[in-house]
Amino acid sequence: MSSTPHRTLLAAAVPLFLSMSAGIVAQLVTTSLLGRQATAQLAAFALVNAVLTPVTAAVSGGLRGMAPFVAACRDRPAEALLVLKDARWLTAGLGAAGAGVMLGVPVIARIGGAPGEVVAEFGALPPLLALQVLLYSAGSGAGGVLVALGRGRLVLWSSLSSTATGVVLQLALVPRMGVQGSGVALVASTAVAVAVSNTLLLRLPELAGRSPWPGRPRWREILRMARVGVPMSATLVLKFAVMGGVTYAAARTGAQGAAAHAILLSLHGFLGLAAVAVAQAATPEIARAALPGEARRLNRAALTIAAAGVLAGGLVLVLLGKAVLGLFTSDAAVLAVAVGLVPLSVVHALADHCAIVMSAGLTALRRSSWTLGSAVLGNGLLASVAGPAAGAWGLRGLWLALIAGSLLVVATQTAGFLHYSARQQEFSAR
Numbered sequence: 001m002s003s004t005p006h007r008t009l010l011a012a013a014v015p016l017f018l019s020m021s022a023g024i025v026a027q028l029v030t031t032s033l034l035g036r037q038a039t040a041q042l043a044a045f046a047l048v049n050a051v052l053t054p055v056t057a058a059v060s061g062g063l064r065g066m067a068p069f070v071a072a073c074r075d076r077p078a079e080a081l082l083v084l085k086d087a088r089w090l091t092a093g094l095g096a097a098g099a100g101v102m103l104g105v106p107v108i109a110r111i112g113g114a115p116g117e118v119v120a121e122f123g124a125l126p127p128l129l130a131l132q133v134l135l136y137s138a139g140s141g142a143g144g145v146l147v148a149l150g151r152g153r154l155v156l157w158s159s160l161s162s163t164a165t166g167v168v169l170q171l172a173l174v175p176r177m178g179v180q181g182s183g184v185a186l187v188a189s190t191a192v193a194v195a196v197s198n199t200l201l202l203r204l205p206e207l208a209g210r211s212p213w214p215g216r217p218r219w220r221e222i223l224r225m226a227r228v229g230v231p232m233s234a235t236l237v238l239k240f241a242v243m244g245g246v247t248y249a250a251a252r253t254g255a256q257g258a259a260a261h262a263i264l265l266s267l268h269g270f271l272g273l274a275a276v277a278v279a280q281a282a283t284p285e286i287a288r289a290a291l292p293g294e295a296r297r298l299n300r301a302a303l304t305i306a307a308a309g310v311l312a313g314g315l316v317l318v319l320l321g322k323a324v325l326g327l328f329t330s331d332a333a334v335l336a337v338a339v340g341l342v343p344l345s346v347v348h349a350l351a352d353h354c355a356i357v358m359s360a361g362l363t364a365l366r367r368s369s370w371t372l373g374s375a376v377l378g379n380g381l382l383a384s385v386a387g388p389a390a391g392a393w394g395l396r397g398l399w400l401a402l403i404a405g406s407l408l409v410v411a412t413q414t415a416g417f418l419h420y421s422a423r424q425q426e427f428s429a430r
Contacts, residue, residue, distance in 0.1 A: 005285075005301035012281035013274070013305065015152045019143075019159035020273050026166040026189065028328075030182050031266040033174040035329040039259045041179045042329070044121035046262035047114055047251060048179075050244035051105050052129050055098035056136060057236030062090040063141045064283075065229020068364050070148035071284035077149055077206040084145050084201075086222045088138070088214045090229055095137020102130035112248035115255060121179055128183030132190050139194030142201040142212060148284045154200045162193035232368040235359070235375040242379040242386075242405075249390040249398060257395055260337040263328045264345045264399075267317065271346065274309020275353030278302045279360035286364035295421045299361045306357045307350060314346035337395060344399040351406035358413035362420065370416035378409030 034042040066087040073080040105126040109119045143155045166189030173181025198212050243265075250261035282302040289295040317324060321342045322335065329335055355378075359371045382405030389397035 005298045006305065008285060009278050009281050009298065009301050009305060012147065012150075012152050012285070013278040015156050016147065016277035016280055017273055019156045020277055022156075022159045022163035024270050024273060026163045026170065026185075027269060028266055029167050029170050030174070030185075031263060032328045033170060034179060034182065035259060035263065035331075035334075039255050039329070039331050039334060040115075040117050041121050042262055043115075043118045043251060043255050043258040044125070045179050045182060046247055046258055046265070047109050047112075047118060048105050048122065048125050048129060049262075050240075050247040051101065051108060052133070054237045054240035054244060055101050055133055057240045058094045058098055058233045059091045059133070059137045059140065061233025061236040062094055062229040063087050063144055064232050064363060065090070065225050065227075065368065066141065067144060067148060067283045068228065068287035068366055069225060070145055071287040071364075074149055074284075074288075077204050078210070080145050080149055081201070081207055081210060081212065082218070083221070083225070084141050084212065085214045086218055086225055087141055087229065089217050089222050090226060091137045091140070092214070094233065095134055098133045098137070099130040102126050102133055105129075109248075112245075112251070114248060114251050118251065118255060118258070123178075123180050125179050125183040128180070128187055132183075132187045135187065135190045135194055139198060139212075142194075142197040144280075146197070146201055147280055149204075151204070152281070155197070157200060158193050158197040161196050162189045165189045165192045228363065228366050228368050231372040232359075232363055235368065235372045238372075238375050238379050242383045245383060246386050246398060246402065249386050250395060253390060253394055256331065256334045257337065259329060259331065259334045260341070261395060261398075263325060263334070263338050264341055266328070267324075268345060268349050268352075271310050271313040271317075271349040272306075272353040272356065273313075275306035275356050278305045278309075279357045282357065283360045283364045286361050292421050292423075295361070295365070296418075299357070299417060299421070302357045302360070303354055306353050310346070310350045310353050314349065317342050317346060341395060341399055344396065344403065348399060348402045348406055351403060351410055355406060355410040355413055358410060358417055361417045362413060365417070365420045365423075367416065367420045370420065371413060374409050374412040374416065377412055378405045378407075381405050381408055 034045050066083050069083045070080045103126055106119060106122055143158060146152060146154050166185050169185035169188055170182060173184055202212060247261060251258040282298055286295050286298050289298060321339045325335055325338045362368055362371045382401055385401045386398060389401040
């Protein structure tokens with residue numbers, strides 16, 4: 001373990017940051033194309049994405065549960081591949097259930113009180129994204145194994161090829177097909193990401209000739225992983241389901257409010273790129289740490305890098321907000337609302353992405369159940385006040401509620417990490 005945890009984490013996080021940046025570019029292209037084409041189409045995409053995000057999070061949560069187990073196999077890639085196969089048994093059922101949820105998006109939207117003009121724009125988007133969920137659940141996880149094995153740079157190739165596919169198809173299809181074109185592009189880019197990441201994993205000399213697909217289930221190992229992965233999956237589902245409810249609360253303020261909220265949420269991902277990258281890089285390092293002090297130094301370094309990334313991006317938005325946000329909408333009213341909410345969105349991004357780093361640390365300690373409890377507290381608060389806040393104070397009240405919920409989450413996660421990292425020697429010995 002390096003004596004400089006910042007350098008250790010940056011070496012692993014920079015390729016992940018570049019990889020995720022490519023994915024955010026594709027998302028921002030979609031938002032920009034739809035926002036400049038029709039406000040109702042952007043709002044429709046935001047509502048469907050509000051359901052897709054927790055569905056995808058359920059699958060990714062199951063995959064994240066394998067991180068501390070793969071971390072122990074850095075010098076044994078063949079064993080890491082077996083862990084990936086176990087994880088895919090977990091995600092197969094989650095993906096099938098998620099695809100069913102995506103098919104029910106029009107019903108969910110009507111129950112949620114979405115404007116009829118927005119629901120009318122859905123078209124074939126829900127079944128297209130149901131297919132995307134199935135592809136993701138069947139073939140993802142190879143990138144996470146490469147990161148845990150210290151081969152994170154290879155992940156960049158998967159992301160670049162996927163993003164190139166998505167952006168080209170977005171530019172070609174969205175002007176002609178609208179929101180349906182964005183669905184086709186997402187399915188195609190996911191298929192490319194799955195194919196390339198699995199190919200790169202199997203090109204490792206130790207894995208030549210092996211198959212990445214699940215074989216006979218190893219139930220004992222699957223259950224061990226489920227104790228970490230299922231609470232993580234439930235945490236992400238809860239978080240993004242509540243965020244989906246927040247999006248529907250924003251939609252009840254009108255199509256312009258929904259569009260402004262969608263733009264800010266797209267930029268939320270941009271602000272958190274460094275945080276998400278360093279969180280993924282920190283998980284295997286903390287899992288391998290032998291002493292409590294070592295684990296805590298890594299966690300502090302990860303928090304410092306994450307906060308610096310959010311604040312740097314936030315400064316750009318505060319100084320150049322109108323110019324940047326103007327790229328995503330031609331509606332002056334939408335632009336004015338979004339610009340006014342930039343400071344609140346930056347504060348929320350800082351709290352939320354610090355919570356992501358703390359969650360990664362707890363996952364490394366195999367204590368994702370504490371993360372779930374923190375999410376219940378923070379997101380329970382958000383769910384209870386989001387609707388009344390939006391009704392009383394509009395989108396500003398909604399973003400204040402988002403900040404309060406995120407602060408509660410990060411505070412309880414920090415308490416949990418400090419408690420369980422004191423037992424790091426016990427975890428690293430398992």
